[in-house]
Amino acid sequence: MRINFKVIISSILLSLSHSAFAQMNIFACEPEYAALAKELAPEASIYSATTAMQDPHQVQARPSLIAKMRRADLVVCAGAELEIGWLPMLQMKAANANVRSTDKGLFFAADHVETLDQLDFVDRSMGDVHTQGNPHLHFSPTRMLTIAQALTNKLIQLEPQNSARYQQHFASFSERWQAASKQWQQRASQLQGMKVIAYHSSFRYLFDFAGIEQVADLEPKPGLAPTSSHLTKLLHRANEGDIDTIIVASYQDPRGAKWLADKADLPVLVLPFSVGGNKQSGDLFSLYDSVLTLLTQAHTAQQAS
Amino acid sequence: MKNLPVFAARLAAQRPVPNVKNAILMSALLPLFAHAQAPTLSNPAVSVVLDGYYQSDDRVMTERAKGFGLGGTELALSASIDDMFYGKFTSVFEFHEGESEILVEEAFMQTMALPNGFTVRAGRFLSDIGYLNNQHLHTDAFTSRPSAYRAFLGGHYFDDGIRLSYIAPTDMYWLLGAEAFAGKNLRAADESAEREYSSTGVYTAFTKIGGDIGIESSWQFGLSYMRNENGQLTTLAEHEDEHHEDEHSAGHDEHGHGHAAAYTGKHTYIADFVYKWAPNGNYKYQHLTLSAEYFRVADFFTLAEHEHSDHDDHHGEEANYTQDYHQAWYVSGVYQFTPHWSAGLRYGKLASHVQHDDHFEPQTLKETELSIAWHNSHFSTVRFELSHQSNLGFEHANNENVITLQYVMTLGAHSAHQF
Structure with missing residues (x-):
């Protein structure tokens, strides 16, 4: 009985999906995946649920x-529980079975690469962390290619x-991405050993790629806003004198960073967190370019002073 | 002059009783906490909500009594059952005057794979009428629901029934839904003790539309209708039931905790609107929520047929001194100005009618609430609320200002919030 029901439903779905295939509708949870979808399926109608100015x-x-x-015919998200506070509710309310399962039209980037900072044990006293590791994958050029x-x-x-x-789009993207990656690698090598204080683990993969050390976090615990006692602790750390800059992402409140920067006489660098995070970052390529340019400028300025 | 007899408008409330079966069920579920750290596909999401408070005085129609107390302490389990079905179970532990009760607030299954935007939900669940009703109490910005909900829906309306909803494939959000419920908590009083209630008493129909205005603002507008077959008071009883005098109005059932509505009627109409704003659409730091709802509960009593014909001439006169509807509305604004602090202001007004001897007398309740909350994280809130009320026609509510201190903490699964 149940099998019959499923057969009926899937045949209805199949007939529906054929008519909908005129233009694929892609729903991206974050702008970096909207940008990636645009590279790989430029004919599709692509919508990003968030902007680079919003906390995903x-x-x-x-x-x-x-x-x-x-x-939507396809939903593309970072995964690793980044969207756990809102994606399940959307899936439940949207009543679209095509995008509920990764067997069908749901795609989690983190499912396809090794994430950093996976934890065996997670407790809420540790802040808003997840066992599946850091989901802000998009500043890892090699991982992005695997995801593509x-x-x-x-x-x-x-x-x-x-x-x-689609093979053709990927071949084109892959070629351009690998060429750009070489350049980025070269530019990043000059940042090696740079020490920063940053907000959240937003740029974990960027720092990993560029050999930048995040010596402290503006957040006392992941997901918690900076407190004055925590900032005082950071000030002590900053006074050791080895820090190049304080980094915040485009969606993060720079006030705590600015306070610390004033006291410790350090620059604050606001990096675009994703495509659209500043004027220069119109796609994934220009996002990487812009971020590396800003970091290089900050690093050079610090070395000169 | 028509002679409307006094009746004891006790509610046909289903008082929950501690149930041995429930207790066994709960104890069987508790070991699941051992796995609560990492809910996975094979592991249901388990969450607990802790709610405790101190309130300086009693308030009209609220579940919180004066002094220290526990609000609804919730234990919820949810998971996809298979590729077709999702299930959720929410039990609420309540404590009133030394007694503990276990209520099942939600126990439903929902289809997840029906085609064309259809969803069926069956079992016990929160009705989707109005804006606040389908939201869980612990997500509220105030310690109590607006008077409209307390008066007409028993705080929040959950019941045994079935829902069919449809989301249209339009660019603008458009939801249509209909529900049928047993409706036991929304039954009008059985003044004759012989009333035959319809077993399926409540039918609802609702629609919601919504969208964004630019990147920073979102809105939703809803219209709901509820038909309650058992919602009208009948005035058949001719005898006066003296010993029930002290509770002769449902509206005076101020400490009622049975989740039964104090006022019911045949037709309920609700209009709701919510608007949310955040700078750059980024909800991490600041955001504003404005909401408003209007309720009208019409045809709350019906005249017995023989009386109706006997006194037909006077009917016009009767209509002069009483309206045949209750109404209530509220407007609320909540602003989170830092991730740690938010403040809310709400004003609500209830205009209802209560039966006195041979006629109905109007009642009004006006409430202003100021709430300030501190959030250490998404999972913990400590709230201070000052509520000012003025009323006409409610007997046991002389206190004008009530202070409430409350904490709401959630453990376990990170449940996604609704808009």
């Missing part, structure tokens, strides 16, 4: 997002008739 941990499961997910390949496979799975086209 804290998003309202708002009506517009439910409506967009209702119509996996996303291409997902696109082909959903639209096998367009396989050749």
Whole structure:
């Protein structure tokens, strides 16, 4: 009885999806994945649920997002529980079975790469951390290439008739990305050994890639806003004199950083967290370029002084 | 002049009783906490909400009594059952005057894979009428629901029934839904003790639309209708039931904790609106929520047929001194100005009618609430609330200002919030 029911449903879904394939609707949780989708499926209609000015941990499961997910053929998110506070609610309200399972039209980037800082044990007293590791993957050039390949496979799975086209888009992206990665690697090597105080573990992969050391975090615990007692502790650390700059992401409140910067006589660097985080970052390539340029400028200025 | 008899408007409330089966069920579930740290696909999400308070005085129709107390302490389990079904179970432990009760607030299954935007939910669940009703109490910015909810829905309306909802494939959010419920908590009083209630008493229909205005603002507007087959008071009883005089109005059931509505009627109409704003649409630091709802509960009594014909001539006169509807509304604004602090202001007004001897007398309740909350994280809130009320026609509510201190803490799974 149940099998029959499923057969009926899947045949209905199949007939529906064929008519919807005129233009694929892609729902991206974060702008970096909207940008990646644009590289790999430029013909699709792509919507990003958040901007680079918004904290991807804290998003309202708002009506517009439910409506967009209702119509989505593919949902692309960072995963590793980054969106756990809002994605499940959207999935439940959008009543779109096509994008509920990673077997179908749901794609989690973190499923396809090794994340950093995975934890065996998580307790809320540790702050808002997750066992699956740091989900802010998009500043790792090698991981992004792996994710691009996996996303291409997902696109082909959903639209096998367009396989050749997606392969072509990926080949083009891969070539450009690898060429750019070489340049980025070169520029990043000059940042090696740079020491920073940063906000959250937002740039964990960038620092990993560039050999930058985050010696302290503006957040006392992940997800908690800076407190005055914690900032005082950071000031002591900053007074040791080895820190180049204080880094905050485009969506983070710079006030704590500015206070510390004033007291410790350090510059504050606001880095675009994602595509659209500043004027220069129009796509993934220019995002990397802009971030590396800003870091290099800060590093050079600090060395000169 | 028509002679409307006094009746004892006791509620047909279903008082929950501590239940041995429940206790066994709960103790069987508790070992699951051992796995609560990392809910996975094979492991249900387990969450506990702790709610404790101190209140300086009693308030009309609230569940919180004067002094120290515990609010609804909640234990919830939820998981996908398989690829087709999702299930959730929420039990609420309540404590009133030395007695503990276990209530099942939610026990439902929901379809997850119906095509074309349809969803069916069945079992016990929160009705989707109005804005606040489908939200869990612990997510509220105030210690009590607005008087509209306390008067007409028993705080928040959950019941046994079924829901069909449909989300349209439109660019703008558009939801349509209909529900049918047993409706036992929304039954009007059985003044004759012989009343035959419909077993499926409540039907609802609702629609919601919503969208964004630019990047910073979002909104939702809803209209709901609820038909309650058992919602009308009948005035059949001719005898006066003296020993029930002291509780002759449902509205005076101030310490009622049975989740039954104090005022019911045949037709309930609700309009709701919510608007949210955050700078750059970033909810991490500051955000504002404005909401307003209007309730109208019409046809709350019906005249017995023989009386109706006998006194037909006077009907016009009757209508002159009483309106056949209750109404209530509120507006609320909550602003989170830092991740650690938020403040809310709410004003609400209830205009209801209570039966006195042979006629209905109007009552009004006006409440202003100021709430200030400190959030150490998403999971812990400590709230101070000052509530000012003025009323006409409520007997046991002379206190004008009430101070409430409350904490709300959630353990376990990080549950996603609704808009």
